[in-house]
Amino acid sequence: MLFKKIFNINLTKTVLRLCLLFICLSICSACQSDVKVINIGYIGPLTKRATDLGIGPANALKIAVEEYNRNKKPEEPVVNLFIEDDQWEKDNAIITYEKLRREQDINIIFISNSEGTIAISDKALEDGVILVNPLNNDALLSKLNSNTFKIAKSTEQANSLIAIRIIELGLKKVAIMNYPNDFMTIASTSCKKLLDKNGIKNKIVTINKEATDFEKELKSFKKEGYDAYVFFGYKNFGFAMKQARELGITAPFFGSTVLLDPAYYENSQGTIVGTECTFFTPADGNWVLANEFLDTYKLTYGEKPFSVWPPLQAYDAMNLVLNEVKTINDTKNSDQYFDEWLRQRLNNVKFFQGTCGNISIGKNGASKGIYFSLYNYESKGSLIKVKR
Amino acid sequence: MIKIRTKLLLGFGMLIFILILHTILGQLTINKTTESYNILTKKTAPDVVKLLCDFRMESRELFLLVSNRVVDKKNRENLNRIRQITDVNLPYYISNLTLLKQSLIVSDSRNIIIDSIVKNSSKYIELVKELNTVLLTPKDYNDTVKMEKINDIKNTKILMYSTEIDNRLSFLQIEFNKEFRNSFNNLSGVLKNNSRFILWANLLFICLGLIITYKNIRDIIKPIKELLSSVKKIKDGDYNNKISLNKIYEFSTLGNSFNNMSNILQKKFNEVELKNQELEQFVYIASHDLQEPLRTVNSFSDMLIKGYSAKLDTTAMTYIQFISQASTRMSLLVRNLLDYSCLGKNRELTLVNCNEMLKSLEIDLSVLINNNNAKINAENLPEILAYKTELRLLFQNLINNAIKFHKPGIPPIVKIKAKEHIHFWEFIISDNGIGIPKDKKDKIFGMFQKLNDKSQFEGTGIGLAHCAKIIEMHKGTIKVDSELNNGSTFSITIAKNLKK
Known part of the structure; x- marks a missing residue:
C-alpha cells in the first residue's frame, strides 16, 4: 500500500509482469543458444571443363553430409549442402558464391578452383563465411586471409615429383606446356624451379585456355630437341599429346593430377598411354578408409569416380569440417562469431584420420598429410604406380 | 520434562x-x-x-x-x-x-x-x-x-x-x-x-x-503399558494402585489425572460399599424383626379359626382366613428376603466335586424328580474351587426351575455339561421346558419376578435373583438363551482365580 502510494504502482502486478518478462527472455535465450542448422555450399566444375574436379567432389561432399545427418546426435545441427557449377571459371565462382549467400545463407563454402578461391576469399571474410578448398593447397592460396582453408595435397609437392622423376631419368631438356590458371602455373613453376636447381634446361610455354591445336609449339619443341614433354593442363592437352606423336616426337610425356579425365584420353586418341603423372590412390592414404568410401560412392552413384583423389580429398575436407561443426553447441560461446569460432577450431586440428592420410592443419590454414606419388598411365582410365 | x-x-x-x-x-x-x-x-x-x-x-x-x-x-x-x-x-x-x-x-x-x-x-x-x-x-x-x-x-x-x-x-x-x-x-x-x-x-x-527409535518407542509405550496395567488393577478393584509417569509431560499429566480418578473411584466405591452393608443390615434386621409380629399375626389368626369358628359368621371366617394366608405368604417372602441377605455371609471357598454335589442334589430333589418323571443327564463335571453351599443352591435353583416349569404332559429332561476355559469354567444347564418369552429374558434375574400364573406355578420368584447373586460371588456371569415353548439354556461361568 505504501509502495503504491509513493510510486503509484501496483506491486503485485509489477512483480508478475517482471516474472513473465523473465520467463519470456529465458525461453528466447534458450531458443537462441542452440544452432540448429548449418548451410554449406559447394562450387565446382560440373560441366564444360575439369569436371573430374567437380562432379566427384560434389558427390563425395553429399555422401559426407548424408552420413553426418544420418548419424548425428539430436543436439548437433543439421547440415544442408547446396551445390553450384562454376564451369571452372573464377567469374562464375563469384556469381555462384553470391547466389549461395543470397539464397541459402551459407556459413561455409567449399570450392575446387584455386582462382575461384582467390576471387571470393575476401568476400567470404567480409561475410563471415569459412572458405575451404578441398583440392588445392599451395603457397599462393596460403597467403589468403585467415578464413580460407586448404584441405588438400600440396600442389608444389605433388608436381615437383615430375621434376624429380625427370632428373632421375637423366633427361636434359624439358618442354613444359602450361594451362593459364593458378594451379597449373604453380605446378609448372615448382617443376621448373627444381629443374633449374639441378641444371636441366627447360621451357614453359603458356597455352591459350581454349586452344586445341598445339602444332606450332610442338614443332618448335621438336626442332629445339627437347627430350621430355610436360603437359600441365586439362583435357585439351590430349590433342597436344596426339599431335606430338603424330609429329614423330618419341620423348616421354609427363602430366599433372588430372590425366584421368576421360576426355583427356579421347582427345589424345590413346597417345596418353605411358605418360607419367602425379596421382593419389587409396594405397597412398589410409587404404581401408579410402576403399570403404569408394565402395559407398559406387553403391550410391552406381560407379566409382574415374579420378579418385578429388572425391577422396573432398570427402576428408568435409568430414574434417563436420567433425568441428557438430561441436558447435558445446564449444561456441554465444558472443563468438561463427567464422571466428570455426577458424579457431580448424586451426587447432592436429590429427584427423581421413581417407587420404592423417591430416593436420597449420596456422596458415593449409593442411599437411596428403602426399601424391608418381604413376604411369597404363591404359584407358588406369594408372600404375611407377617403380623407382 | x-x-x-x-x-x-x-x-x-x-x-x-x-x-x-x-x-x-x-x-x-x-x-x-x-x-x-x-x-x-x-x-x-x-x-x-x-x-x-x-x-x-x-x-x-x-x-x-x-x-x-x-x-x-x-x-x-x-x-x-x-x-x-x-x-x-x-x-x-x-x-x-x-x-x-x-x-x-x-x-x-x-x-x-x-x-x-x-x-x-x-x-x-x-x-x-x-x-x-x-x-x-x-x-x-x-x-x-x-x-x-x-x-x-x-x-x-x-x-x-x-x-x-x-x-x-x-x-x-x-x-x-x-x-x-x-x-x-x-x-x-x-x-x-x-x-x-x-x-x-x-x-x-x-x-x-x-x-x-527403540528409545522413543519405549518412552511412549512404557507409560501406556503402565497405564493399562493400572486400569486393569482398578478394574479388579485395586483402587490403591497409583502410577508415576514422570518422563513425558503428556503422560505425567495423564498419570496425575488417572491417580485423581483412582482416588475418587476408591472414595465412591467405599461409600457404595458402606451403603450396601447398611442396606443388607437393614434388610436383615427388617426381615428378621418382621418375622416375630408376622408369627404373632399368624398364630392369632389360626387361634381365631380354630377357637372361634362356631362363634364367627362365615364372612368373618373368610376374612380371618385371608389374614392367615396373607401373613403366611408374607412370612415366606420375608424369609426369602432374609435368605437373600444372608447369602454368602458365611461363605467358604473349597474344592467342590460337582459330580458328587449333583448326586446329593438329586437325592434331595428326588420327590420332585419322581413326581414329574424328570431326568437329569449330566456329563462328567469338574472339580472346581467355589463356595460350596452357594454353588449347591445355584444348581438346586436351576434344576428346580427346569423341572418346575416343564411342559404339561412332557417329562422334563435336564442336561448339564461343563466346559473349561482359560480363566473360568462354563456350565450349561438346558431343559425342555416351557421356555421364556424373549421380551422377559432380562427381567428373570430380578427379585420376586414371576413370569407365570401364581396358581399354576408356586414360588416367590427370588430363585434366579439368588442365582445371580451367587454367580456374582464367583466372579462369573449368567445368561439365558430361550424361546417360548422351546426350553431354556442357562450358561453360567465361574472364575478360576477365586481367592480365599
Whole structure:
C-alpha cells in the first residue's frame, strides 16, 4: 500500500509482469543458444571443363553430409549442402558464391578452383563465411586471409615429383606446356624451379585456355630437341599429346593430377598411354578408409569416380569440417562469431584420420598429410604406380 | 520434562541429522574416489601410455626410414611416409605431450623430460626435412661431399636425437606406467576403504537409528503399558494402585489425572460399599424383626379359626382366613428376603466335586424328580474351587426351575455339561421346558419376578435373583438363551482365580 502510494504502482502486478518478462527472455535465450542448422555450399566444375574436379567432389561432399545427418546426435545441427557449377571459371565462382549467400545463407563454402578461391576469399571474410578448398593447397592460396582453408595435397609437392622423376631419368631438356590458371602455373613453376636447381634446361610455354591445336609449339619443341614433354593442363592437352606423336616426337610425356579425365584420353586418341603423372590412390592414404568410401560412392552413384583423389580429398575436407561443426553447441560461446569460432577450431586440428592420410592443419590454414606419388598411365582410365 | 511432540521431533531430527551426515560422508568419499579416478584418467590413463608408445614407435620408424633413405638411393617410396610422420604424426604427439605437461604440477620432474622430448623432436623433424631436401634425386647420392655431410647428420645428430627421444620416452613410459599402477592401486584402495567405511558407517547409523527409535518407542509405550496395567488393577478393584509417569509431560499429566480418578473411584466405591452393608443390615434386621409380629399375626389368626369358628359368621371366617394366608405368604417372602441377605455371609471357598454335589442334589430333589418323571443327564463335571453351599443352591435353583416349569404332559429332561476355559469354567444347564418369552429374558434375574400364573406355578420368584447373586460371588456371569415353548439354556461361568 505504501509502495503504491509513493510510486503509484501496483506491486503485485509489477512483480508478475517482471516474472513473465523473465520467463519470456529465458525461453528466447534458450531458443537462441542452440544452432540448429548449418548451410554449406559447394562450387565446382560440373560441366564444360575439369569436371573430374567437380562432379566427384560434389558427390563425395553429399555422401559426407548424408552420413553426418544420418548419424548425428539430436543436439548437433543439421547440415544442408547446396551445390553450384562454376564451369571452372573464377567469374562464375563469384556469381555462384553470391547466389549461395543470397539464397541459402551459407556459413561455409567449399570450392575446387584455386582462382575461384582467390576471387571470393575476401568476400567470404567480409561475410563471415569459412572458405575451404578441398583440392588445392599451395603457397599462393596460403597467403589468403585467415578464413580460407586448404584441405588438400600440396600442389608444389605433388608436381615437383615430375621434376624429380625427370632428373632421375637423366633427361636434359624439358618442354613444359602450361594451362593459364593458378594451379597449373604453380605446378609448372615448382617443376621448373627444381629443374633449374639441378641444371636441366627447360621451357614453359603458356597455352591459350581454349586452344586445341598445339602444332606450332610442338614443332618448335621438336626442332629445339627437347627430350621430355610436360603437359600441365586439362583435357585439351590430349590433342597436344596426339599431335606430338603424330609429329614423330618419341620423348616421354609427363602430366599433372588430372590425366584421368576421360576426355583427356579421347582427345589424345590413346597417345596418353605411358605418360607419367602425379596421382593419389587409396594405397597412398589410409587404404581401408579410402576403399570403404569408394565402395559407398559406387553403391550410391552406381560407379566409382574415374579420378579418385578429388572425391577422396573432398570427402576428408568435409568430414574434417563436420567433425568441428557438430561441436558447435558445446564449444561456441554465444558472443563468438561463427567464422571466428570455426577458424579457431580448424586451426587447432592436429590429427584427423581421413581417407587420404592423417591430416593436420597449420596456422596458415593449409593442411599437411596428403602426399601424391608418381604413376604411369597404363591404359584407358588406369594408372600404375611407377617403380623407382 | 519433555513433550511427546518435542520427543518425536528430536527423534526424527536426530534420524535426519544422521541421514545428512551419512550423505555428506558419502559425498566426501565419492569426491575422493573421483579425484583418484581423474588422476587415473587424465594423467595416467591408458591414452597417455598409448601416446608415449605410439610416439616412440613412430620416432623409431622415422629413424629407420631416414637410414634407409640415406643408405639406399633406390629407395624412393618411403618419402611420403617420412613426410607423414614429420608433418603430422610427430607434431601431433608433440602437441599432446605439451598438453600432458600442462596437466602436471610445476614441480613434477617429468616436465623437464617432456620439454627435452619436445625440443629434441622439433630438431629431429627439422633435420629430417633438411635431409629430404638435400637428398631429392638419385643424383644427390653421387655427390661425395653431400653424402658425407648427410651421413654425418644421420649418424650423429639424427641418431642422437632419435636415441635421446627414445630413451626419454621410455623413461616417461616407465614413470607413467608406474603412476598408472599406483593410481590404479590407490583408486582400488580408496574404493575398498570407501566401501568398508560406507559399510561401517551404515551399520553404525542403522544401530543409532534403531537405538533412537527403540528409545522413543519405549518412552511412549512404557507409560501406556503402565497405564493399562493400572486400569486393569482398578478394574479388579485395586483402587490403591497409583502410577508415576514422570518422563513425558503428556503422560505425567495423564498419570496425575488417572491417580485423581483412582482416588475418587476408591472414595465412591467405599461409600457404595458402606451403603450396601447398611442396606443388607437393614434388610436383615427388617426381615428378621418382621418375622416375630408376622408369627404373632399368624398364630392369632389360626387361634381365631380354630377357637372361634362356631362363634364367627362365615364372612368373618373368610376374612380371618385371608389374614392367615396373607401373613403366611408374607412370612415366606420375608424369609426369602432374609435368605437373600444372608447369602454368602458365611461363605467358604473349597474344592467342590460337582459330580458328587449333583448326586446329593438329586437325592434331595428326588420327590420332585419322581413326581414329574424328570431326568437329569449330566456329563462328567469338574472339580472346581467355589463356595460350596452357594454353588449347591445355584444348581438346586436351576434344576428346580427346569423341572418346575416343564411342559404339561412332557417329562422334563435336564442336561448339564461343563466346559473349561482359560480363566473360568462354563456350565450349561438346558431343559425342555416351557421356555421364556424373549421380551422377559432380562427381567428373570430380578427379585420376586414371576413370569407365570401364581396358581399354576408356586414360588416367590427370588430363585434366579439368588442365582445371580451367587454367580456374582464367583466372579462369573449368567445368561439365558430361550424361546417360548422351546426350553431354556442357562450358561453360567465361574472364575478360576477365586481367592480365599
